[in-house]
Amino acid sequence: MIQEIKNNYGHLLEDELLEEINQVGTFKEVPEGFELIKAGSYIKSMPLIISGAIKILREDNDGDELLLYFLEQGDTCAMTLSCCLVNQKSEIKAIAETDAKLIMIPIDKMEKWTAKYKSWRNFVFESYHKRLIEAIETIDSIAFLNMDDRLLKYLKDKIKVNQDHTINNTHQQIAYDLHTSRVVISRLLKKLEKAGKVKLNRNNIEVLDI
Amino acid sequence: MIQEIKNNYGHLLEDELLEEINQVGTFKEVPEGFELIKAGSYIKSMPLIISGAIKILREDNDGDELLLYFLEQGDTCAMTLSCCLVNQKSEIKAIAETDAKLIMIPIDKMEKWTAKYKSWRNFVFESYHKRLIEAIETIDSIAFLNMDDRLLKYLKDKIKVNQDHTINNTHQQIAYDLHTSRVVISRLLKKLEKAGKVKLNRNNIEVLDI
């Protein structure tokens, strides 16, 4: 495990801390689609992402969903962090977007490490900052963009985190992420296809030029 | 100043830290409408709010605005925190919602205090947590609610932070905060008036029952 930690977090965290992570962390490998966090559940450990991507969703009382953002290699989950610290229920849902490798850190280390390691404090603050920015960018999208631009942005993000220009999703799945209906997504995708930006197949979308 | 600090933060922060705040902080009193942070500007100090309320807005490239949330007594600005730490431009705009009293802390204290004081770390983490939750609640509103419910929520928040059931705003100002048009707000307010929930006057709205 130690080598993977070093590769991903070596430039961020000091050696002594990497060693501690190696000792107390648990390596975890999850398949695409695995539900890492259920909305409303309590969280007992926080993930450091080694590879793959995690998508973070907001879920309302009626079970409606909305994609907030993706986490990638080198990221951690700010919501988990803060839930650990204030011991609250999770407000979000986390699903493995791709097969992913994680290291799970028991939450009781959090307070110790923030006191002891400057690099850990910086890492945690930076994580919060990034998530806050991403949340605000999500607000931007919903508030300021029309659905066609939101869809474009979604496709862009998707090919980035999956590192693949083919998106293996049904229109319905995309509709859930953007909190709209399947018909709307089909309509807009068709428009994009006519504009030569994507090619539509069954269960997948090839992004040609965005 | 020391007394006001103690009254507002005494239960949160340890005495030694309160004393430091007293020494390095600058007391600042701003009138309603004062622009504390311009979008795109760099931030040199962080505010602790003693009294009053601050509204935090997102502003896009075209100058369109959207209310993110209000800060109140005992709060601090998480965006300022994180901008200080990563030395980035502000992504937001802050306006005094009411007359307000603040203590401004030079940013170079941040790193020292997070290392030195456990209570400060907790305060900072809690602030981040609250802001992230509020940002996500804003996302909820925009994504899951129709404009009439968003308006209701807005009026509720407004009477809470102002501690006054009369809202002294024009329809146009409300429209800016919710990123819609004046006509839409007038229309919906009229509907609320017919439902007996508000009473409309020139330049102000009495909230009767929400």
Next chain:
DNA sequence: AGCCGTATGTAACAAATGTTACTGCATCAC
């Protein structure tokens, strides 16, 4: 009172998004 600037009311229309319903097509199990 008469005037002016601003705020509000309202109608009519436009655009974006959501909904329902139905079609055809591919795939899979049998």
Next chain:
DNA sequence: GTGATGCAGTAACATTTGTTACATACGGCT
């Protein structure tokens, strides 16, 4: 092959929100 199932295409329509245009009302000022 047949039937079942799930996905995508599309039309027709409903609803929500945004836009334009104009009328009216209010408050302060002279």
